Amino acid sequence: MIGDVLYGKADIALASFFITSERQAVGDFTLPYYNSGRIFAMKRTASRTSSVWGFIGPFQKELWATILLTALAVGLFQGVANLATKDM
Incomplete structure (x- = not known):
């Protein structure tokens, strides 16, 4: 093997x-x-180079864009939900 x-x-x-x-x-x-x-x-x-951003390489740009947009949407939703419950 x-x-x-x-x-x-x-x-x-x-x-x-x-x-x-x-x-x-x-x-x-x-x-x-x-x-x-x-x-x-x-x-x-042959060469083993490490990078702080090495975790980005395995995934395509579309996936990272989806993750970023999802995080922004969840943050926006959470902010609106917090403001809506503050008024009650």
């Missing part, structure tokens, strides 16, 4: 196997929070 990920035949591998130093040299592994015997592995990329 690790070979499939390494040579591009698979994007990820999910199975029960030991994390060895040889496997760690070619792939990234999740840290266990519960020892079920299962791990998640992905091919290691």
Whole structure:
């Protein structure tokens, strides 16, 4: 399985196997929070750069626009609801 990920035949591998130093040299592994015997592995990329805005990349612009508009609509609705109940 690790070979499939390494040579591009698979994007990820999910199975029960030991994390060895040889496997760690070619792939990234999740840290266990519960020892079920299962791990998640992905091919290691050549460069690992971190960015504060890295969370934006996985989603399309349309989704972010929808999230922003929804947040604004909820805020507007909440503000109007607060003003309406203040007068009562």
